[in-house]
Amino acid sequence: MTARILRGRILTFISEPSGPDDHQSYRYIEDGAVVVDQGRIVSVGEWNEGLRVVAPKAEVIDHRPNLIMPGFIDTHIHYPQMQVIGSYAKDLLEWLNTYTFVEEQRFADADHAARIASLFCDELVRYGTTTAAVYCSVHPQSVDAFFTEANKRDMRMVAGKVMMDRNAPEGLLDTPQRGYDESKALLEKWDGVGRLHYAITPRFALTSTHAQMEMTQDLVREFPDAYVQTHVNESLGEIEFVRELFPNLPDYVGVYEHYGLLGPRTLLGHCIHMTDREIAALSETGSVAVFCPTSNLFIGSGLFDRERLMASNVRIGVATDVGGGTSYAMLRTLDEGYKVLQLRGQRLSPLESFFMMTLGNARALSLEHTIGSLEPGADADMVVLDARALPHMALKMEQVDHLSEELFLLQTCGDDRVVAETYVAGEAAKRALG
Numbered sequence: 001m002t003a004r005i006l007r008g009r010i011l012t013f014i015s016e017p018s019g020p021d022d023h024q025s026y027r028y029i030e031d032g033a034v035v036v037d038q039g040r041i042v043s044v045g046e047w048n049e050g051l052r053v054v055a056p057k058a059e060v061i062d063h064r065p066n067l068i069m070p071g072f073i074d075t076h077i078h079y080p081q082m083q084v085i086g087s088y089a090k091d092l093l094e095w096l097n098t099y100t101f102v103e104e105q106r107f108a109d110a111d112h113a114a115r116i117a118s119l120f121c122d123e124l125v126r127y128g129t130t131t132a133a134v135y136c137s138v139h140p141q142s143v144d145a146f147f148t149e150a151n152k153r154d155m156r157m158v159a160g161k162v163m164m165d166r167n168a169p170e171g172l173l174d175t176p177q178r179g180y181d182e183s184k185a186l187l188e189k190w191d192g193v194g195r196l197h198y199a200i201t202p203r204f205a206l207t208s209t210h211a212q213m214e215m216t217q218d219l220v221r222e223f224p225d226a227y228v229q230t231h232v233n234e235s236l237g238e239i240e241f242v243r244e245l246f247p248n249l250p251d252y253v254g255v256y257e258h259y260g261l262l263g264p265r266t267l268l269g270h271c272i273h274m275t276d277r278e279i280a281a282l283s284e285t286g287s288v289a290v291f292c293p294t295s296n297l298f299i300g301s302g303l304f305d306r307e308r309l310m311a312s313n314v315r316i317g318v319a320t321d322v323g324g325g326t327s328y329a330m331l332r333t334l335d336e337g338y339k340v341l342q343l344r345g346q347r348l349s350p351l352e353s354f355f356m357m358t359l360g361n362a363r364a365l366s367l368e369h370t371i372g373s374l375e376p377g378a379d380a381d382m383v384v385l386d387a388r389a390l391p392h393m394a395l396k397m398e399q400v401d402h403l404s405e406e407l408f409l410l411q412t413c414g415d416d417r418v419v420a421e422t423y424v425a426g427e428a429a430k431r432a433l434g
């Protein structure tokens, strides 16, 4: 690996923006340089010709006038659903039963899993995402396929085997014991290898028996540093079903609470239809609510209430949720997130959006010392954004005077075409896609 110097306009967040004009929350360098070596950031600062003297062997890559930012982070996505995206259904349960639970059975085939895992990583890179929290299928071979691929590309990834032992087709069910044994074996095999992290992944309360929940609790007790990822309070039909399955527990979040699954490493997808008690439980345990706007709109699940969760200091992540979600792009995701919040009468400024895609999601994963910002010692995962990539955007850019306006244009109109490059551990990964 050779040292590289990336020259361009640099943007990285330092803290959560308190409003649209919080210029203390980020660092912006108009003519900046990021020096990377051995997959890490060595320094970030003003460009000066002296850098060529200090590091004469370093390759200089000139990205001007583009923006260099930390790579995007997606805190909830399903890789076995690449061929589910864009499936027509009336609601979540119909969508799961008609398409998703059928498609995921194909991941019993290790060759199929390997093919999709590779194409999945290609898509993340194409859209500027360098880290994701990923659901595999119930099959251990699907987890092996995903981690093998992510490790080959030296990507920082969180993933796990879905555990589910009821209310799905036979081919997609494990048992409490198998779910436990297979998850444990996969965790011991992959967690900490390269840049990989394991997530204990009970799919949701609807597809796990009490016995499976208990054994999931055993796993969490044994591996308190592992992530936990699941879904909660996404659709009204789902919530009603969970109430019937767990009549003695107070509510849906109460199921996860009862089995000891809440905590600072727990990622809860959706969190739309929340009671005050449930919000308090997330807040007290430091659990993370993950906002999945394109999915919530597409499936018709409901509108996330960001202000209400923030008022109780609930930690919040944001995610694509492909294939319920409709785009791999975190830019498209935050654009839809903006619209969801507009409908709720809530504001989401461009600075807040770009914070959420980077440092905010790194914090949601408790990985802020490693990814999510451009700091010496951090992983050299970066995205280079070109707000003039499309003719209509270039035209609009003629009238853009401020960084926030440029960010908002990127979010509103951008997709993979504005991603000029994606660096994974210091290597140009998008160019390598060809």
Ligand code: GUN
Binding pocket: 078, 092, 096, 100, 203, 204, 231, 234, 295, 321, 324, 325
């Ligand atoms: N709830 C349980 N499984 C899923 C899934 O795969 N996608 C979504 N959107 N919700 C779920």
Ligand code: ZN
Binding pocket: 076, 077, 078, 231, 269, 321, 324
């Ligand atoms: Zn999901």
